[in-house]
Amino acid sequence: MQPAVPRPHLPAGLQNYQDPTAVAAALAAQQKAAAQTATDALGAVFTYDAVGNRQTAEYGNGVLTTYTYDRRDRLTDLHTTYNGATLHRFHYTLDASGLRTQVAATEADGTVRTTTYTYDFVKRLTGESQQVANTLVFQAAYTYDRVGNRLSATVNGTTTTYVYDANDRLQSETTVGGAASGTTTYLYDLAGNRTEKSGPLGTVSYVYDDAGRMTEVRSAGEVIEYRYSHDGLLLEKTLTPLSGTPTTWRYLWDIGRGTPQTIEEYSREGSGPERLDATYLFGDDLIAQTRGGMTHYVLADGVGDTRTLVDTGGAVSDTFAYDAFGNVVSRTGGTPVDHLHHGERFDPNAGFYYLRARWMDPALGRFTQMDAFEGFGMDPPSLHKYTYANANPMAYSDPSGHFTLTNLSTVVNIIGIGSTTIHAGFRIAEGDYKGAAYEVARDAAFWGLGAGVGKIIAPLSKSALSLFSRTFMVPLENGLARSSAVLTRNMEAVMRKAGMVKPAGWQAHHIVGEAYPEGKAAMEILRRYRIDVNSPLNGVFLPGCGSTGAGGIAGLAVHCGKHVQAYEAYVLEQLSVLGRNADEASVVNVLSRIRQELMTGELVLNRRGNL
Numbered sequence: 001m002q003p004a005v006p007r008p009h010l011p012a013g014l015q016n017y018q019d020p021t022a023v024a025a026a027l028a029a030q031q032k033a034a035a036q037t038a039t040d041a042l043g044a045v046f047t048y049d050a051v052g053n054r055q056t057a058e059y060g061n062g063v064l065t066t067y068t069y070d071r072r073d074r075l076t077d078l079h080t081t082y083n084g085a086t087l088h089r090f091h092y093t094l095d096a097s098g099l100r101t102q103v104a105a106t107e108a109d110g111t112v113r114t115t116t117y118t119y120d121f122v123k124r125l126t127g128e129s130q131q132v133a134n135t136l137v138f139q140a141a142y143t144y145d146r147v148g149n150r151l152s153a154t155v156n157g158t159t160t161t162y163v164y165d166a167n168d169r170l171q172s173e174t175t176v177g178g179a180a181s182g183t184t185t186y187l188y189d190l191a192g193n194r195t196e197k198s199g200p201l202g203t204v205s206y207v208y209d210d211a212g213r214m215t216e217v218r219s220a221g222e223v224i225e226y227r228y229s230h231d232g233l234l235l236e237k238t239l240t241p242l243s244g245t246p247t248t249w250r251y252l253w254d255i256g257r258g259t260p261q262t263i264e265e266y267s268r269e270g271s272g273p274e275r276l277d278a279t280y281l282f283g284d285d286l287i288a289q290t291r292g293g294m295t296h297y298v299l300a301d302g303v304g305d306t307r308t309l310v311d312t313g314g315a316v317s318d319t320f321a322y323d324a325f326g327n328v329v330s331r332t333g334g335t336p337v338d339h340l341h342h343g344e345r346f347d348p349n350a351g352f353y354y355l356r357a358r359w360m361d362p363a364l365g366r367f368t369q370m371d372a373f374e375g376f377g378m379d380p381p382s383l384h385k386y387t388y389a390n391a392n393p394m395a396y397s398d399p400s401g402h403f404t405l406t407n408l409s410t411v412v413n414i415i416g417i418g419s420t421t422i423h424a425g426f427r428i429a430e431g432d433y434k435g436a437a438y439e440v441a442r443d444a445a446f447w448g449l450g451a452g453v454g455k456i457i458a459p460l461s462k463s464a465l466s467l468f469s470r471t472f473m474v475p476l477e478n479g480l481a482r483s484s485a486v487l488t489r490n491m492e493a494v495m496r497k498a499g500m501v502k503p504a505g506w507q508a509h510h511i512v513g514e515a516y517p518e519g520k521a522a523m524e525i526l527r528r529y530r531i532d533v534n535s536p537l538n539g540v541f542l543p544g545c546g547s548t549g550a551g552g553i554a555g556l557a558v559h560c561g562k563h564v565q566a567y568e569a570y571v572l573e574q575l576s577v578l579g580r581n582a583d584e585a586s587v588v589n590v591l592s593r594i595r596q597e598l599m600t601g602e603l604v605l606n607r608r609g610n611l
Contacts, residue, residue: 044287059297061312074098075302082314090301100394108316117394124391128324138329148387168386192370212369214359217350224349233260239349245270259399285343304342309335324393326362342397357401360388373402507544511594512571519568525575529584537588540595567605
């Protein structure tokens, strides 16, 4: 395992992340309460204001993006320039509830695409129109039933109506006009997964494994096969044309983040040699991709859609425009790009977006498989087994394939809330469901479920507490309250229920421990702010003793053996400098920063686990 680059401690408010491989992105910090830096061989620098809104993103080629917010910290303008010249700009108009009602998108050549959105009373998208130079270029209108099933879609004058069964499974769609005019029918297995689509354009069949993961898509012209890891991540895709040589792609994942991301992609034709096709650099979102020796920076809009690619010289090579559900309606340039709508991977052969637990069909705005996650009892839209992003992808995203996150900011920040969801097992393993619900709800509110909504929302309503409580009401293994083995297994159960991935061999670590007097003193500081030792705010998953070899990840502290006293002294020092007049948010920020330092290997944790 390649050793991590030594990282000195930096002054408060600045963090520097480096990756010796120059491939994997530095983990995006949960600490958004002050300026910070994320750098690698390509170069990317991000700054944030005092409440966590991203202010600027400066890339290694000199491209600069600036972000502007209203008084409620909602994004109103995103402007990207190179040497002062506009590469793209997005100006957002919001209604009183924060929904985007209009977006004016300006491209490098001065072209302005104005998109207008309308919604119903439960905030489902009902209309979208796009104009370029005052000419209508795209228009869509949608209607829904009472539970969120799309009843009709009229796109550019062509209307499609939909019929469902009592379990919200799409049975048929009928289109009047266009190449697909006629009726298309759908079939499902007993688990609710789509097994066949048959209509005017032909028949496509789908096969799943015992875990409900799509393993095959078969049409008249080709067969697509998928293989997954034990955690459900896509490892391999093989495309076999009706006549020709099969091509296989393999994917390397960075699982040390709230939402796993692909960082390398390989391909092989037939039995030929395997070659590296692409590498990806991630921060909070995708920063850059390198294919065939050519690096392009990936510039997103305010909802995370990939809109512009620029080369290392700052020149625009590709542009993209989408409808709200991720269908590409316009593009220029020919650079291969997999990450499109919400920055997620699109499979052009299957026509679906891969959202980890499930595949999403953008033509229908719904998933191909029934959701295994039960949903939130106090959030009725989450109980639907097929709908995507609550029928409003302009406000919501679903990176796990299980549940919707709000996305009213610059980009989706999964790391903060994803880590909190995982660490919730600290309280849950103790049987304290209400405590876990409170801590997770509070942390979710603090991090805003998005990179640009950083202000604390308090007090939390009873419905919010109930929502999070129901989220984590999962069967847990009985055992001694502080049994590390039981604790780990219970956390894994919670994590899987929430759609998160726990790396094999990892363990739970309390950021503030009590092995030494310094730790006990630090714990007293937390108690002053009603943060319990088993609060998810005081937790992090780290590689265990058995993962220091093949299962370990370079750069992370290892949770193995007794903590060194210097570690607890450092934690006490960081908490003590806040003083007695600090607020809870400041304490949470310190815990988040220490968590990040552990995840990036800046801190030596214990005697047996070497960095």
